[in-house]
Amino acid sequence: MQWLKSIGSSLKIDRLASVLNDSLWQANCPLCNRPTDLILCKDCDRQIDAYKSPDFLQKDYPIKPEIPLYSWGIYDGALKRAIAACKYDNHPEIMETIAAKIADTWKRSANTNYPNFKKIPVIPIPLHDKKLKSRGFNQAEVLARRFCDLTTMPCKPQLLQRVKDTKAQMQTKSIQEREENLSRAFTVPSSQKSHHRNVILFDDIYTTGATIREAISTLAASNIGVLGVIVLARPQFKSKS
Ligand SMILES: [Zn+2]
Incomplete structure (x- = not known):
């Protein structure tokens, strides 16, 4: 058994x-x-x-100096194929397995960076309802929920909604088009705007960071600060050393 x-x-x-x-x-x-x-x-x-990133904390601080990005893995090879199988072949259980890997890595590093991390709400980057219906699940939410179960952090997907059905960022041709595509993509529901709090954002892949930056500015407008961002994978970051 x-x-x-x-x-x-x-x-x-x-x-x-x-x-x-x-x-x-x-x-x-x-x-x-x-x-x-x-x-x-x-x-x-x-x-x-084999695609685990040598550094969980991304030392180039690609979002903002004050908002650290943590990436468990490198978006390539077997890890890239696993993410695609999850999203396009309907295997959300792959994300549940990988979430355990992220949780282990986080628990080893979080005690020093965030002594009270168990109280920090975790918000997965939401999908628009239309995409959610066609895929059947939000892979970022599957990851975040399992991660929160294992780290005993509160998972709060209700704090952020995606109200605009954006194009995939890869289909946009210029920085301007990319920004317009994501502009006002998110909202904080009025029932969640009660008081100031700090959160951690969670997503599956970090590429240009445009989605994360848009989510951060939407949250900031509702007095919600972002203490850090955790992702499963990002394309290889080449350190200058
Ligand atoms: Zn196998």
Whole structure:
């Protein structure tokens, strides 16, 4: 029954039910299709670990000097394929497994950077309703919820809404178009505007940072400060040294 314990500890009950339903007794690895008693087979899990970033705190501070960016991994290779399989082949359970890796790394570093981190609300970058309906889940929220379960931090997706159905940033041709595309993309619901607080933002991929910056300015207009941003992956940051 070891396999049941392993699945049970990595999945919520509703996902457990769907995995059992899909496979009867044994799931196949969603990345290589080989049988496994965990969500990902050991081989794929090892390949993903090979894309762990050497530094969790991104030393170039790409958002703002006062807002640190933490990235668990490098957006490439097996990790990039795992994110694509999650989003486009309907495998949100991959994000639940990877969230555990981020939580382990965070718990090791957060005690020094954020002594009271267990009280800081975590906000996943939301998807627009239209995209949420077509995909069926928000991968950033799946990541953030599992991350919060494991770190006992409060997950607060209700603090930020996406009100504009933006194009994928890759489809925009200029910086100006990119900014216009994201302008007023987010809102803080009026029921959440009561008092000042500080939060941590969570997303799957950090590329140009335009989405994160737009979310930060929307939150700032409602007196919500951002203490840091955690992402699963960003394209390789090359240090100048
Ligand atoms: Zn595999």
